[in-house]
Amino acid sequence: MxxxxxxxxxxxxxxxxxxxxxxxxxxxxxxATMQGKRFVRQASPENLEQDFGGLADFITPTDEHYVRSHFAVPPVDAASWTLSVKGAVGQPYTLTLAQLRALPKVSRVVTLECAGNGRSFLVPAVGGVQWERGAVSTAEWTGVRLADLLARAGVATDATRVVFDGLDRGEVKNTPLPAGPINFNRSLSLAETKARDVIVAYAINGTPLPAAHGAPARLIVPGCYGMASVKWLSSIEVIKGEFGSYWETTDYAYWDRSSGRPLRRPLLGMxxxxxxxxxxxxxxxxxxxxxxxxxxxxxxxxxxxxxxxxxxxxxxxxxxxxxxxxxxxxxxxxxxxxxxxxxxxxxxxxxxxxxxxxxxxxxxxxxxxxxxxxxxxxxxxxxx
The missing domain is CATH 2.60.40.650 (Immunoglobulin-like)
Structure with a gap:
């Protein structure tokens, strides 16, 4: 027995x-080394993990929220920063931070998780930031609905996607290598922007965004891995057709076998x-x-x-x-x-x-x- x-x-x-x-x-x-209440998983660029073992509150305090950076924090002057809405629209325009803040605002409580959270546990070991459990946090984000910004511009009837460009820029190490430094960017289909009620946020937990969280303004895409919520947002461009940047084909992509043959798809929903x-x-x-x-x-x-x-x-x-x-x-x-x-x-x-x-x-x-x-x-x- x-x-x-x-x-x-x-x-x-x-x-x-x-x-x-x-x-x-x-x-x-x-x-790991601690920075305040967070673990330092990478010092430069800064990647900080919350102490998940100490999980207590529903809302993660801002100084405990995880931080994901692909490159160094870009030097951004809030007084001169602008956000452009352009592309396949009838009336392109540009907003200052003051003008963005003056628009009707909404607040959303959203959990964000880095797509690589838990990577340190994989067998065999893989490259990338060695997150354990804490590259996930929940916060209240305040800003302007993306739908309102797009409506003001007048989206073309045959438009398909929206591209979001960040100001963070640098050279990547993964192969195949792009030719020189690139900015971080991601895109969403127009249908996804509506279904997920995306916002352009300028505040976290009732206070202005810190630099590490994408100040002066960033995207927040509810239900999606954190890379979709582009930080240090500089432009919103409506396009016709597909978008195939490095950040959706080489990095932050997976193999989809649902059609019977493996196809490369961008990561999105958690x-x-x-x-x-x-x-x-x-x-x-x-x-x-x-x-x-x-x-x-x-x-x-x-x-x-x-x-x-x-x-x-x-x-x-x-x-x-x-x-x-x-x-x-x-x-x-x-x-x-x-x-x-x-x-x-x-x-x-x-x-x-x-x-x-x-x-x-x-x-x-x-x-x-x-x-x-x-x-x-x-x-x-x-x-x-």
Missing amino acids: SHPRRTFLASGAAALAASGTRLRAGGAWAQ QVKSLIARPSAAGKVVRGSTTDVVGAAWSDGNVTRVEVSTDGGATWRDAEFMDPESAYTWRRWRFRWQVPATAGQAVLMSRATDAQGRTQPMTRNNDWGTYVIHHVVPVPVTIA
């Missing part, structure tokens, strides 16, 4: 391997995902205690269910939500775990399901490349 404890441990180890996940040396989340904040990997829990397993879940639609496993995926039970349903924000969740009375090891897991019926996968899909790390990440803990 098989021994239950040995069977359990074997299933936990298998889950770690099968998921395509690795842990840092010693089995714990890596230690995939359903949950993460355990506490206990942390290689942490200890008290045997026989009641311990809260705490985390958050999100997607590009409402997350409707989170399940937790304390036995390496053999069984699953529902967690309780701490936040109401919301299309474009995370939902924090909690699971009351009755820790076994005997000392040993346990492998914790969480998986989310959203309103579209999508459930977080157990294993990695390599067609995402170095992005979209949304498979279940096992969290081994010690019962002592």
Whole structure:
């Protein structure tokens, strides 16, 4: 007869391997230099990760919100900055920051996640910023609806997409290399701009944008990975046809096999995902205690269910939500775990399901490349 404890441990180890996940040396989340309350994942350009293990508030304080930079922060003078709306429009125009702020404003609470969040856990190891769990945050963004800005310009009836250019500029290292420095940019279809209620934001959590978050103004695209929310926005250009920049074909792109042949597509909507904040990997829990397993879940639609496993995926039970349903924000969740009375090891897991019926996968899909790390990440803990 098989021994239950040995069977359990074997299933936990298998889950770690099968998921395509690795842990840092010693089995714990890596230690890193801190800048205030954030981990420094890269000093130049600045890439900062929030302490996801300390997850507490629904809204992430601005000084704890993750920061993603492709190049150095561009020197921008707010007094002379302008935003141009141009291209396939009837009336192109330019706005100063004061003029943008004078327009009717809206506020949106939105969760943003870097598409590479969790990259440090991939097996085999891949290049790029070595994010762990905290390249995801939730904030209230205030600005002007993109739809209002486009309506003022008068979009051509045969227009198809909108291109957003940022002022951040530099040389990239990925191959094939562009010929010299390039600016960051992304595009959205006109249909996507309407469906997602995109805004041009000039404030975060009630205060003007800091430089690291794209001041004076940036795009906010609810439900999409962070690269879509272009920072240091300088122009909005309506175009006819497709857009094939480096940032949508070489970088921030994936292989789509739905047509029967692999086609390169730009990344966009966030995939359903949950993460355990506490206990942390290689942490200890008290045997026989009641311990809260705490985390958050999100997607590009409402997350409707989170399940937790304390036995390496053999069984699953529902967690309780701490936040109401919301299309474009995370939902924090909690699971009351009755820790076994005997000392040993346990492998914790969480998986989310959203309103579209999508459930977080157990294993990695390599067609995402170095992005979209949304498979279940096992969290081994010690019962002592």
